[in-house]
Amino acid sequence: MFKSHFNRIQVVFLIIFSAFLPISIVYSYPFQTPKTCSDTWGTSCSDSSLDDALDSCNGIQMGASEHVREVYINASSFHPNDIINVTCEFQEVDPGLAKKEEEYIYYYNGFGWILIWKGLSDPPKDRIRYQSVTFRVNETEGTHWVRCIILRGNNIYDLDHMKYCANSPYTSSNHYDNDDVKFTVISDTSFVGLRLFYGWITNKINEIYNIFWTV
Ligand SMILES: [Ca+2]
Numbered sequence: 022m023f024k025s026h027f028n029r030i031q032v033v034f035l036i037i038f039s040a041f042l043p044i045s046i047v048y049s050y051p052f053q054t055p056k057t058c059s060d061t062w063g064t065s066c067s068d069s070s071l072d073d074a075l076d077s078c079n080g081i082q083m084g085a086s087e088h089v090r091e092v093y094i095n096a097s098s099f100h101p102n103d104i105i106n107v108t109c110e111f112q113e114v115d116p117g118l119a120k121k122e123e124e125y126i127y128y129y130n131g132f133g134w135i136l137i138w139k140g141l142s143d144p145p146k147d148r149i150r151y152q153s154v155t156f157r158v159n160e161t162e163g164t165h166w167v168r169c170i171i172l173r174g175n176n177i178y179d180l181d182h183m184k185y186c187a188n189s190p191y192t193s194s195n196h197y198d199n200d201d202v203k204f205t206v207i208s209d210t211s212f213v214g215l216r217l218f219y220g221w222i223t224n225k226i227n228e229i230y231n232i233f234w235t236v
């Protein structure tokens with residue numbers, strides 16, 4: 022046995038630190054990693070030919086003008102009932118007389134699509150506009166989605182709660198874009214295995230301290 026240079030208080034602090042470091046890593050990863058539409062599809066969602074909308078919704082940009090450039094969320098995984106922060110990056114154009122840009126944010130909660138936000142925008146010329154919203158994810162574990170939509174409308178909302186995709190036959194517009202980002206909802210109980218492993222590791226650390234540390 023060797024005589025440690027640490028005193029008893031230092032060892033206690035070392036044990037506490039070594040206990041909290043791994044558990045903070047376990048709990049922060051992957052929750053703190055922001056995510057984008059481009060991350061979801063593996064290529065830039067500004068690409069007009071990319072089908073970056075789930076299933077039968079057409080993600081391919083229609084028309085060469087207004088489109089969704091990117092969708093940002095503040096983390097890639099959430100606990101049930103967490104708050105998510107979403108930002109849509111819209112490329113708007115001056116849509117001309119009697120027309121406005123309709124913009125929508127929809128959320129797929131594991132069961133169906135929910136309208137989170139909608140707005141009419143009438144930019145005087147081309148511009149990039151960011152729209153952010155926060156809302157609470159639901160309790161269903163699994164894959165959830167957020168969709169940003171822009172479409173050239175006639176000063177009214179073409180889409181409503183039952184029309185979550187700017188796609189024929191939902192809209193007569195031939196200028197629109199749907200872009201999706203996906204994330205995971207996972208409950209604390211899914212971390213039981215990691216917690217057991219963490220407990221085993223901290224026990225081993227304590228054993229090592231007990232073996233090599235003498236008063
Ligand atoms: Ca699609």
Ligand SMILES: [Ca+2]
Nearest residue numbers: 080081199200
């Ligand atoms: Ca798209």
Ligand SMILES: [Ca+2]
Nearest residue numbers: 066067089200
């Ligand atoms: Ca796009």
